[in-house]
Amino acid sequence: MCGIAGLFLKNPALEPELGRLTAGMLSVLTDRGPDSAGFAIYGASTPGHLKLTLRASAGFDFLALPAKFDLSCAEHDDHAVISFPAEREAEIREVLARHPEISIVSTGARMELFKGVGLPDDVSKRFGLHKMSGSHAIGHTRMATESAVTTQGAHPFSTGTDQCLVHNGSLSNHNDVRRVLMREGIKFETQNDTEVAAGFIAYQLREGKKLDEALHAALKSLDGFYTFVVGTETGFGVLRDPVACKPAVMAETADYVAFGSEYRALADLPGIETAHIFEPEPAKVYFWERAA
Amino acid sequence: MSAAQKTMENTVTFDLAAAPLRELNATLQGLDASTNQTAWSVHNPRGGHAIAVGLTAPIAVTIEGHAGYYCAGMNDGATVIINGSAGTGVAENMMSGLVHVKGDVSQSAGATAHGGLLIVDGNASARCGISMKGVNIVVKGNVGHMSAFMAQSGNLVICGDAGEALGDSLYEARLFVKGSVQSLGADCEVKEMSAEDKTILVDLLAKAGVDAKPEEFTRYGSARKLYNFHVDNAGAY
Numbered sequence: 109m110c111g112i113a114g115l116f117l118k119n120p121a122l123e124p125e126l127g128r129l130t131a132g133m134l135s136v137l138t139d140r141g142p143d144s145a146g147f148a149i150y151g152a153s154t155p156g157h158l159k160l161t162l163r164a165s166a167g168f169d170f171l172a173l174p175a176k177f178d179l180s181c182a183e184h185d186d187h188a189v190i191s192f193p194a195e196r197e198a199e200i201r202e203v204l205a206r207h208p209e210i211s212i213v214s215t216g217a218r219m220e221l222f223k224g225v226g227l228p229d230d231v232s233k234r235f236g237l238h239k240m241s242g243s244h245a246i247g248h249t250r251m252a253t254e255s256a257v258t259t260q261g262a263h264p265f266s267t268g269t270d271q272c273l274v275h276n277g278s279l280s281n282h283n284d285v286r287r288v289l290m291r292e293g294i295k296f297e298t299q300n301d302t303e304v305a306a307g308f309i310a311y312q313l314r315e316g317k318k319l320d321e322a323l324h325a326a327l328k329s330l331d332g333f334y335t336f337v338v339g340t341e342t343g344f345g346v347l348r349d350p351v352a353c354k355p356a357v358m359a360e361t362a363d364y365v366a367f368g369s370e371y372r373a374l375a376d377l378p379g380i381e382t383a384h385i386f387e388p389e390p391a392k393v394y395f396w397e398r399a400a
Numbered sequence: 401m402s403a404a405q406k407t408m409e410n411t412v413t414f415d416l417a418a419a420p421l422r423e424l425n426a427t428l429q430g431l432d433a434s435t436n437q438t439a440w441s442v443h444n445p446r447g448g449h450a451i452a453v454g455l456t457a458p459i460a461v462t463i464e465g466h467a468g469y470y471c472a473g474m475n476d477g478a479t480v481i482i483n484g485s486a487g488t489g490v491a492e493n494m495m496s497g498l499v500h501v502k503g504d505v506s507q508s509a510g511a512t513a514h515g516g517l518l519i520v521d522g523n524a525s526a527r528c529g530i531s532m533k534g535v536n537i538v539v540k541g542n543v544g545h546m547s548a549f550m551a552q553s554g555n556l557v558i559c560g561d562a563g564e565a566l567g568d569s570l571y572e573a574r575l576f577v578k579g580s581v582q583s584l585g586a587d588c589e590v591k592e593m594s595a596e597d598k599t600i601l602v603d604l605l606a607k608a609g610v611d612a613k614p615e616e617f618t619r620y621g622s623a624r625k626l627y628n629f630h631v632d633n634a635g636a637y
Contacts, residue, residue, distance in 0.1 A: 352507065352526050352544070355488065371447035371466050371487060385466065385485055387506060387525050390545065 146223025
C-alpha cells in the first residue's frame, strides 16, 4: 500500500506551519503505511552553504562533529544536519568517509531528509517535524512489500542535490534496471525497488536530462505500479503509471498545492472546503514550482 | 445516538466529527422499510471510507462534503446524495436506488453494480462502470481509461469524453458517449442507435437532468467476437 503526502506552500505566511501540517497528513496515512515513515523538508538556505543530512546508529554523538569540522550541526534523534560553506564539501565528505558508522542521507542547499522505522506519529515526533518550517515538504508512510522494513528501505530516497523521491506501488523490473544502473556506476544500498527508481532518476540527471525528462524516461523504463512524488529545491512533481493503479488526490487553493494518497490526508488543511480537488491523470508529468 | 440531532424539517443530522462511522452505518442499516425517519444528513465526512454502505431502507441520505472509498456501496433502495466528491468505488455493487455525486468521482465508480442509478455531475476517473451488471450510470463530465471494462449489462451515459480502451472485453451493456473517445477497447464497436436505445437514453438524460438530445450521442456496444474461442487464433497461444 503506502501513503504519500506533499504540501507546497504558495503563501509564505503558512511556512511556520509546514511541519505541523505535514505531520498531520502523515498521521492520517498511518492506515496505508504503519511500518516506517519519512519526509523531506525544504527550509531556509544560507547563501553559499550546503547542508548534509546524516544518519548514524542510535546514541552516536553528532554534537562532537562540529568540533571536528568547525561547522554547525543540528541533531534530530539518530539524524543530524550539518551546514558548511559549499567549497568545503569535498574535504568534509572525505572526513565523513572515514566514519563508516555515518551515512549521508541527503545533500542540498535547502533539503533535509529524515526517515525511520515505526508509526508515522512516532517518526514525526522523534525528528521534531511539528516544529519544522519551510516552503514545501513531501512525506511517506510505508507498508513494505518488496524489501525489508529497515531505515534504509523507508522513503524518501535522495536522487541528487535537493532532490528526493517517494513511491507508492511496486516495480516489477527493478532487478533488471538495478543491474543496468550498477554497470553505469550507480550505487545501491538495499534490494528495494524504490531505490532503483531513485537511482534511475539520478542516472538520467547525471546524463544531462532535466527532471521532467527523467520522469518521462521512467515511464518507458520502469515497469510496475507507481505513484511517484519528487521533491526539488523549488517545488514538487507527480507521476502516476499509465494504468493508474495507485491513488492520488490533489488540492489547490490560493495558499498551497497539496498531494495526498487519499482525500482523508488533506481534510485538515486550512481552507480545504473550498479547494480545487482533482485527481492527477495517469502517465502525465506534473510540476508545481516557484522561483528559487 | 449522541451525534444525531433532529431538526425542524424532520431530518436527522449525524456528525461524523462527534460519533464513529460504524455508529452511523449501524443506525442506517438498522432502519426497516416502514421507517418514518427517512431524511438523514451526514456532516464532516472528511473523506472517510464506506460511508452509508449497505442501506436497505428507502431513506434519503445527504453527505455534506467529500466522501472516501466505497461510499454508498451495496445500496439497495436508498437515495444517497454526496455534496462533494467521492473516492474509489462509489456505489460499487449497488442493487437499486439512487446515488448522486455533485462533484467528481475516483476510479471504479459503480463497479459490478446490478441496478439503480448513479449520477455523477463532474468527471469520473479510470474504470467507471467496470464489470457493471445492470446499473444505469450517467456521467455529466468525462470518464477515464478502461471504463465499462467487462461490462455485462446496464447503460453507461458519458456526456463528456471517454479515455483509452472504452468498453474493453465488453459483454452486453449499452455505452452512449457525447464527446470523443480516445480509443475503443478490444471487442467494443460503434452500433446503430436503435429506437429502444433512444428511449433508454432519453429517459436517463431526463432523470439526470441533462439537457442534451439523443442524436448528439454515439452508441457503442459489444462486437461479440470474444464470446467464443476462435480456432484460427490458436497459433497465438
